[in-house]
Amino acid sequence: MPIFISYSQADSPFVDGLARQLVALKHNVWVDRWELKVGDSLTEKIEAALTQSSAVILVISKNSVDSLWCRRELNAALVREIEEKRSIILPCRIDDCEMPLFLRDKLYADFRADPDKALADIDAALAGISNPFQARFEEPEFITDWAVDWMTDHDGNEIIRLHFVDHGPSYVIVSRCTIICNPAAARNFREQRRLGKTSDYISHVLEVLDNDIENSPLVPAPVISDQFEKFVAWNVASEPESFGVVFTYRRMGKDTGFDTFVHLDNNIRQAREHIKQVNFEPDQPVP
Numbered sequence: 712m713p714i715f716i717s718y719s720q721a722d723s724p725f726v727d728g729l730a731r732q733l734v735a736l737k738h739n740v741w742v743d744r745w746e747l748k749v750g751d752s753l754t755e756k757i758e759a760a761l762t763q764s765s766a767v768i769l770v771i772s773k774n775s776v777d778s779l780w781c782r783r784e785l786n787a788a789l790v791r792e793i794e795e796k797r798s799i800i801l802p803c804r805i806d807d808c809e810m811p812l813f814l815r816d817k818l819y820a821d822f823r824a825d826p827d828k829a830l831a832d833i834d835a836a837l838a839g840i841s842n843p844f845q846a847r848f849e850e851p852e853f854i855t856d857w858a859v860d861w862m863t864d865h866d867g868n869e870i871i872r873l874h875f876v877d878h879g880p881s882y883v884i885v886s887r888c889t890i891i892c893n894p895a896a897a898r899n900f901r902e903q904r905r906l907g908k909t910s911d912y913i914s915h916v917l918e919v920l921d922n923d924i925e926n927s928p929l930v931p932a933p934v935i936s937d938q939f940e941k942f943v944a945w946n947v948a949s950e951p952e953s954f955g956v957v958f959t960y961r962r963m964g965k966d967t968g969f970d971t972f973v974h975l976d977n978n979i980r981q982a983r984e985h986i987k988q989v990n991f992e993p994d995q996p997v998p
Contacts, residue, residue, distance in 0.1 A: 715764035719774035882964030896952035917983035
């Protein structure tokens with residue numbers, strides 16, 4: 712999900728610079744003036760963005776402290792922190808204003824003394840949100856840790872690997888999806904890496920897999936009945952590209968005495984959605 716930037720319109724020059732720097736650092740930011748179009752409902756659009764955002768950057772200044780709209784956004788973000796029981800507010804102080812009462816116990820990025828360090832602090836705080844190559848998915852029954860890497864093997868094949876660890880109540884399922892690119896796909900992957908668009912290409916590959924998932928051995932869900940590693944393999948094509956896919960999986964931990972269904976297709980979809988969200992970049996105004 713994008714990172715919502717809450718600010719006073721009077722601080723637009725600073726916010727434009729900050730937002731462009733964050734986009735250059737591969738963060739997905741939401742700035743109202745970049746997103747809103749003529750005819751849009753200001754209240755509805757901002758409420759949706761604020762509700763769905765992964766984090767809220769609060770630009771704290773004399774202007775924002777005096778802004779009724781900014782106070783409303785702060786209150787909404789505080790309510791989310793209480794309801795979700797996690798920290799989502801990242802304060803950025805840009806002048807010698809008085810800090811709002813409910814933010815005084817929070818560390819903030821101080822753009823007054825050292826803007827470069829403040830930007831680095833924000834970048835580090837957003838790393839867990841904006842990294843397209845690893846994440847954690849949390850559901851009532853399972854927590855899934857996920858990461859992706861890629862390599863060129865000894866034969867020159869381009870390979871993408873997705874690693875998953877599904878944490879259950881008394882056991883874990885460890886799985887790995889290995890995707891081998893055909894020559895056309897390999898050329899495209901190398902070119903996208905050269906252009907700095909690795910995550911875009913991996914997102915494309917996962918979309919190809921997801922679109923064909925109903926025809927794969929992952930549906931219906933495979934069953935694990937013992938500790939031995941299992942695997943399924945298939946090919947998927949999107950001419951002129953094609954991909955060989957091998958999915959290995961095994962159960963570890965306490966033996967419950969019951970078979971376990973593994974929804975590996977859901978892992979693919981979650982990884983795809985995470986990369987898609989992180990990769991999203993809003994249209995930026997022409998300077």
